[in-house]
Amino acid sequence: MTTPTGDQALIKRINTAIVLESILRNAPLSRAQISEQSGLNKATVSSLVQDLIDGSLVREIGTGQSSGGRKPVMLDFVSSxxxxxxxxxxxxxxxxxxxxxxxxxxxxxxxxxxxxxxxxxxxxxxxxxxxxxxxxxxxxxxxxxxxxxxxxxxxxxxxxxxxxxxxxxxxxxxxxxxxxxxxxxxxxxxxxxxxxxxxxALGEQKYGAGRSIGNIIYVSVGIGIGTGLILNKSLYKGASGFSGEMGHLSVEAHGKSCTCGNRGCWEMYASEQALLEQASPLGFDDLESLLAAAGEGRADVLELFAGIGEYLGIGIANIVNVFNPDAVVIGNRMSQARPWLEDVLRRTVVQRALGFHLRKVQLLFAELGERSxxxxxxxxxxxxxxxxxxxx
Ligand SMILES: [Zn+2]
Missing domain, CATH: 3.30.420.40 (ATPase, nucleotide binding domain)
Incomplete structure (x- = not known):
């Protein structure tokens, strides 16, 4: 037996990736189906599948439907x-x-x-x-x-x-x-x-509200505001990995001073921190008690959430105009306030974003909530x- 050359080793890596990806996406499936889907010949598929079985990543899980002839052995990915x-x-x-x-x-x-x-x-x-x-x-x-x-x-x-x-x-x-x-x-x-x-953004794209959506702007509303950009199904990180600092988008020309050195940043008006500042004179010091008070219908607290919803809508209208995304997903802690934010947020986005941009965009809340x-x-x-x- 000869030692594989560099090229053969590379081809094996590429083919292993194809076979593993095929099993991850489509399992349970048979070796013949992998061969059909990938264009790799059956002998190559069998050999690579055996490597994955030996490596404990794939297992045989019994036989599937036959399309004539012997029933095929089905393969599954071993997630454990x-x-x-x-x-x-x-x-x-x-x-x-x-x-x-x-x-x-x-x-x-x-x-x-x-x-x-x-x-x-x-x-x-x-x-x-x-x-x-x-x-x-x-x-x-x-x-x-x-x-x-x-x-x-x-x-x-x-x-x-x-x-x-x-x-x-x-x-x-x-x-x-x-x-x-x-x-x-x-x-x-x-x-x-x-x-x-x-x-x-990655969590919502893989496991939450963004599954199978190509262009997603994930807006994380916690103490501050950050955004994660999924463009053409991949995370866009910018030249140095610093993209998405939209919490520091200027929304008030002469507004409040921000920790970043600027004034009037979006997160000074639409974040959990902004809400807590406004709620402090009412005697609240955390989001949970504000959510409870809103649930009981306390008018002054509902008004605070509506104010946050409006400012969230202002920033999101800017995002919709800039990126023309398929979806904006609102996540992190403030997504729990959805019942008290959503109407005013949607209304504000519709009032402020450009009409053509609004046609396709979906405004979603994180399915994973605080777990995204x-x-x-x-x-x-x-x-x-x-x-x-x-x-x-
Ligand atoms: Zn700032």
């Missing part, structure tokens, strides 16, 4: 051959999920993050300890599997560079935190860090694993 951890590191909470390779949730954790006045390094240290505790706790929930934990994804409320360093998180008051390096050193696993809105970012973070870890499988 590995597990991913997805984390949403918020300004005032940490959420985590352990999911199998199909994104089925095995365990979840939520805890509040109270940094108080602990800014800078003290705040980072408290948050990183709590984050590591959450990851460790999720790891203990993972069933025994061929690949174990395949990776960790973390969504963060700020700008992240290619090396997974959180360059700036204004609402956490963090600068230059090498989060990917810290977590890689601690857990010796592949770690992906990205902006929470990018992760949320952690599911997207888990998905990013899963995609990283598949990319490594396809490259070997």
């Amino acid at each position: 051959s590995g597990y991913a951890i997805g984390i949403d590191l918020g300004v005032n909470y940490i959420r985590g999920v352990l999911a199998d390779l199909r994104g089925n949730v095995v365990a979840e954790r939520t805890s509040s993050l109270r940094l108080g006045d602990a800014g800078g390094e003290a705040g980072v240290s408290i948050a990183v300890d709590q984050l590591c505790g959450c990851i460790e706790s999720l790891m203990t929930e993972a069933p025994a599997s061929a690949y174990g934990i395949v990776g960790i994804g973390v969504g963060v409320p700020g700008l992240v560079d290619d090396g997974g360093t959180l360059l700036l998180a204004p609402n956490l008051k963090w600068r230059d935190v090498p989060l990917q390096r810290i977590l890689t050193d601690k857990f010796s696993l592949p770690v992906t860090i990205d902006n929470e809105a990018n992760m949320g 970012t952690m599911m997207g973070a888990a998905e990013m870890a899963i995609e990283g694993f598949f990319a490594r499988v396809k490259a070997t």
Whole structure:
């Protein structure tokens, strides 16, 4: 037997990727169906499928319908051959999920993050300890599997560079935190860090309201506002990974000062922070109690939510005009206020966006609610694993 040349090895990698993708998308299916769909010959498919079976990623699950002749053996992807951890590191909470390779949730954790006045390094240290505790706790929930934990994804409320360093998180008051390096050193696993809105967009596209939609603008409305752009079905990150900072779109020329240095930024008027500022004189200090009061029909609270809805509509009208998307998905914590925001938000978008742009656009709320970012973070870890499988 001869040693495969570089080209043969490359072709095998490409073909393995095709076969695995075919099984991921269309399982259960037979070797003959993979061959038909991919154009690869049956011998090649059989050999690659055997490699995937040997690698515990694919299994035979009995026979399917025959179209004449022997009944074909059906193949399925083994979603329990590995597990991913997805984390949403918020300004005032940490959420985590352990999911199998199909994104089925095995365990979840939520805890509040109270940094108080602990800014800078003290705040980072408290948050990183709590984050590591959450990851460790999720790891203990993972069933025994061929690949174990395949990776960790973390969504963060700020700008992240290619090396997974959180360059700036204004609402956490963090600068230059090498989060990917810290977590890689601690857990010796592949770690992906990205902006929470990018992760949320991916979560909704893969598992939520954005399934099978090509162009989605995901608007994450939490303490601040971030947006994740799915253009032609892929996450658009810009030249340096910094796209989507629409929370700092100027909506008031002489408006309130923002932590970014600008004035009148969208998130100063339409975020959870904006709502809490306005609700403080009424004696409220968190979103949950405001949601409860709105549910009881308290008029002054309903008025506050309507105001947030109007400002959300103003920003979304701008987004609709710029991107002409198929859908805008409103997510993160404020999506819980849908019953009290939605009418005024829709009305505002219709009043302000250009008519042609409104024809096709769907205004949706995140199906995963507050779970979009952690599911997207888990998905990013899963995609990283598949990319490594396809490259070997
Ligand atoms: Zn700003």
